[in-house]
Amino acid sequence: QKEVEQNSGPLSVPEGAIASLNCTYSDRVSQSFFWYRQYSGKSPELIMSIYSNGDKEDGRFTAQLNKASQYVSLLIRDSQPSDSATYLCASVSGGYNKLIFGAGTRLAVHP
Amino acid sequence: DAEITQSPRHKITETGRQVTLACHQTWNHNNMFWYRQDLGHGLRLIHYSYGVHDTNKGEVSDGYSVSRSNTEDLPLTLESAASSQTSVYFCASSGQTNTEAFFGQGTRLTVV
Numbered sequence: 001q002k003e004v005e006q007n008s009g010p011l012s013v014p015e016g017a018i019a020s021l022n023c024t025y026s027d028r029v030s031q032s033f034f035w036y037r038q039y040s041g042k043s044p045e046l047i048m049s050i051y052s053n054g055d056k057e058d059g060r061f062t063a064q065l066n067k068a069s070q071y072v073s074l075l076i077r078d079s080q081p082s083d084s085a086t087y088l089c090a091s092v093s094g095g096y097n098k099l100i101f102g103a104g105t106r107l108a109v110h111p
Numbered sequence: 112d113a114e115i116t117q118s119p120r121h122k123i124t125e126t127g128r129q130v131t132l133a134c135h136q137t138w139n140h141n142n143m144f145w146y147r148q149d150l151g152h153g154l155r156l157i158h159y160s161y162g163v164h165d166t167n168k169g170e171v172s173d174g175y176s177v178s179r180s181n182t183e184d185l186p187l188t189l190e191s192a193a194s195s196q197t198s199v200y201f202c203a204s205s206g207q208t209n210t211e212a213f214f215g216q217g218t219r220l221t222v223v
Contacts, residue, residue, distance in 0.1 A: 008151070032209040043201060043214040044154070051209070052214060088153060097161065098169070098206045103153035 005087050006102035015111050019076040022088030023102055025071065029103040031063055035074045038083045038104065044088055048074060050103055079109040112140075117202050117215035124222055128158040130189040132218050134202030142205040143185040144212060145169075145177060152200065160185055192222045 005024050015017045025033075032051050036044035050056045050063040050072065062075040064075075076083055086104040093100050115136040124130050134143065141162045146154040146169075156169030158177040166177050174196060176188045189196055199219050203212040 006153075034211050039182070043217050046186075046211045049211050065128070092209050097176075097205075098156060098159060098167075099203070099205070099212050100143060100156060101154040103151065 003093065004091055004102040006090055006105045008103055009106040010108050011105055012108045012110060015079060015081060016110055017079050019079045019083065019107055019109070021074040021076075021087050021089075021105050021107065023072045024070055025029045025072065025091045027093050028070065029045065030091040030093060033063070033072045034090040034099075035063060036088040036090060038088060039085045053065050076107075081109050081111055083107060084109045115202060115204055115213055115215045117200075117218050119218060120216065122221070124192050124220070126192060126194060126222055128192050128193050130220065132187045132200055132220070134185050134215060135183055135189065136204040137183065138204060138213070139182055140204035140206045141182070143179070144203045145175070145185065145187045146201045146203065147171065148201060149198050157187065182183065189221070194222050196220065197222045204223045
């Protein structure tokens with residue numbers, strides 16, 4: 001079992017809709033979780049970090065963490081074609097500070 | 112501005128040759144990471160370091176080595192390049208435990 005799992009997609013949503021991206025992790029003691037966006041041919045860039053159970057909002061982005069279910073999600077409201085990218089979920093492996101990534105979910109926002 | 116840079120950006124090498132990819136950061140971060148990215152696999156951790164003279168193996172470390180002689184640099188060496196090591200390599204750094212990492216621009220390595 002991979003430490004961080006994501007559905008590879010592609011996830012296709014119409015412009016203006018809410019895109020929902022999901023991630024599960026296996027290390028129960030993981031404390032920190034991150035969402036990165038990666039455009040084709042570019043390096044990953046951080047868009048959200050979350051450390052506590054519940055929701056964290058930043059503009060059109062909301063990260064949700066449920067440690068009991070070992071589940072992290074990212075909601076993108078009012079999706080734009082410029083949001084089309086691969087979204088990578090990452091967690092810091094408990095106790096080792098290893099940043100482990102999922103395989104990424106490709107999001108396509110169509111006009 | 113502080114940054115993290117990788118060199119070269121593109122490299123073509125022959126099977127069996129030794130190759131070193133450079134990574135340099137000016138944030139004074141303790142933690143540095145090397146990943147490879149292949150289609151369908153996302154970012155896979157090769158090696159990581161918590162500080163000077165500290166190195167640790169990641170999930171795909173076979174055929175790779177690193178050394179950390181100062182805070183700023185973590186070079187990645189392929190001892191004897193193989194075609195299976197054709198990939199895009201990313202270096203990243205983070206300042207403290209459990210904090211986000213920042214990535215370099217990547218190096219595209221082709222082994223022929």
